[in-house]
Amino acid sequence: MSCILVVDDEPVVLDGCEATLTKTGYEVETTLNAEEALDKIEAGRYDAIVTDLKLPGLSGIQLLKIVKDKEPETDIIMITGYATVQTAVEAMKLGAFDYISKPFTPDELRSVVDRAIERRRLLREERLRATKNRVAFEYNMPADLYYLPEHSWVKVVTENTVDIGIDDVFQKTIGVITDIKIPSKDTIIEQGNPCAEIYGAAGRVYKLLAPVNGQIAEVNELLKKDSSLLNSDPYGKGWIARIRTSDFAKELANLLSGDAMIRWWLRREIVERKTDRYVQISALNPNFKHEIAREPGGENIKVCFGCGICTATCPVREIDSKYNPRKIIRMALLGMKERILKSDFIWLCSTCYACTERCPQDVKFTNIVNAIKNIAVKEGYTHPVFTAQVDLLAKHGRLYEIDEFDNRRREKLGLPKLWTGEGSAAKIFETSGLLDILKK
Numbered sequence: 112m113s114c115i116l117v118v119d120d121e122p123v124v125l126d127g128c129e130a131t132l133t134k135t136g137y138e139v140e141t142t143l144n145a146e147e148a149l150d151k152i153e154a155g156r157y158d159a160i161v162t163d164l165k166l167p168g169l170s171g172i173q174l175l176k177i178v179k180d181k182e183p184e185t186d187i188i189m190i191t192g193y194a195t196v197q198t199a200v201e202a203m204k205l206g207a208f209d210y211i212s213k214p215f216t217p218d219e220l221r222s223v224v225d226r227a228i229e230r231r232r233l234l235r236e237e238r239l240r241a242t243k244n245r246v247a248f249e250y251n252m253p254a255d256l257y258y259l260p261e262h263s264w265v266k267v268v269t270e271n272t273v274d275i276g277i278d279d280v281f282q283k284t285i286g287v288i289t290d291i292k293i294p295s296k297d298t299i300i301e302q303g304n305p306c307a308e309i310y311g312a313a314g315r316v317y318k319l320l321a322p323v324n325g326q327i328a329e330v331n332e333l334l335k336k337d338s339s340l341l342n343s344d345p346y347g348k349g350w351i352a353r354i355r356t357s358d359f360a361k362e363l364a365n366l367l368s369g370d371a372m373i374r375w376w377l378r379r380e381i382v383e384r385k386t387d388r389y390v391q392i393s394a395l396n397p398n399f400k401h402e403i404a405r406e407p408g409g410e411n412i413k414v415c416f417g418c419g420i421c422t423a424t425c426p427v428r429e430i431d432s433k434y435n436p437r438k439i440i441r442m443a444l445l446g447m448k449e450r451i452l453k454s455d456f457i458w459l460c461s462t463c464y465a466c467t468e469r470c471p472q473d474v475k476f477t478n479i480v481n482a483i484k485n486i487a488v489k490e491g492y493t494h495p496v497f498t499a500q501v502d503l504l505a506k507h508g509r510l511y512e513i514d515e516f517d518n519r520r521r522e523k524l525g526l527p528k529l530w531t532g533e534g535s536a537a538k539i540f541e542t543s544g545l546l547d548i549l550k551k
């Protein structure tokens with residue numbers, strides 16, 4: 112049975128939370144202040160902690176920082192008054208799982224605690240799967256979006272309009288989504304406050320927090336007919352609404368994107384260990400994807416949304432199951448520069464263009480892998496097979512060395528001798544500067 116610790120200086124709130132969560136099937140402990148909470152956390156392991164932001168002595172935010180430092184796997188849900196929503200958004204950036212605003216209903220408390228426990232269960236499963244398959248696990252988080260983590264995403268459409276939608280992990284922890292209620296056109300929404308109600312299995316209602324301030328300009332009508340798009344295509348057809356923003360530049364400070372989002376996830380979910388099953392945070396280079404995007408052919412790398420069609424199409428993958436174009440792109444977006452440049456994989460691509468033909472995002476993986484190879488060569492990571500081939504071409508003008516034995520056999524068959532082309536290609540390589548590059 113999952114155990115929840117509730118921290119609040121109001122006994123009536125503690126009693127209400129305890130009654131609600133106990134009825135839901137959780138074991139519950141309560142305490143009136145953060146100092147006592149820390150003693151309890153030392154003594155026992157809780158699956159989640161629900162704490163008020165404002166506490167006498169140590170504040171909820173201080174408690175959050177200490178717990179995240181000592182027990183990063185414990186999820187913390189903040190309770191906040193309306194006036195402190197900004198602080199609560201900030202708390203999520205510091206690693207809080209979520210927050211609920213006072214006054215909250217028993218159902219709201221149950222929904223958020225259930226999601227935290229379900230998310231922990233999914234992560235455990237995912238880790239187990241990752242360990243068995245000897246792969247690092249992945250999250251679907253397109254690099255060109257901004258996130259209110261665990262809730263919603265924002266995509267910039269024009270200077271004053273954005274699309275918003277549901278974050279991958281939020282939808283996964285809810286499970287099958289049966290319905291969604293979105294406020295009508297022209298409704299004002301506020302960053303950090305609920306902007307939609309999402310209905311999951313067993314009629315449970317989840318509140319989706321808005322990632323921006325603004326006015327709803329358009330609602331995705333498709334979702335009224337088919338709410339399953341929120342599960343199947345949360346970053347595409349499952350967009351929720353188009354918003355006319357009021358001060359997006361200012362609100363951006365409360366959102367995460369790109370490298371900051373990756374660091375946030377890595378801090379929360381992936382243990383830094385020196386084995387190839389885990390990502391080593393210290394070895395990441397967040398600029399790698401920009402470097403690839405600057406190379407001719409690498410421009411579209413950031414729009415990959417990880418669908419895996421390239422991998423499913425690839426003929427090399429059929430022969431070598433370790434070769435995985437989608438994984439190479441995810442690794443590049445995460446900044447795993449050294450591992451990619453040193454790996455054999457980038458040299459396995461046969462440049463058949465099948466992946467490029469079928470990619471729904473026009474990512475052009477074939478060109479991207481060429482861009483990566485160019486960077487690898489510039490940085491001195493040329494694959495030995497490639498160097499050996501250039502040596503053969505430089506010496507003989509062919510990849511296959513012609514010797515006397517070949518020419519004697521040809522003579523017996525009545526064929527003319529083959530020209531060995533000694534040194535002719537070397538001149539081309541020398542003039543083009545290829546030999547200098549390879550010497551690096």
Ligand code: SF4
Binds near residue numbers: 418419420436476
């Ligand atoms: S098919 Fe395109 S969008 Fe899908 S994973 Fe491959 S490169 Fe990314």
Ligand code: SF4
Binds near residue numbers: 426460463
């Ligand atoms: S171009 Fe390379 S990665 Fe793409 S399908 Fe062909 S072999 Fe696979």
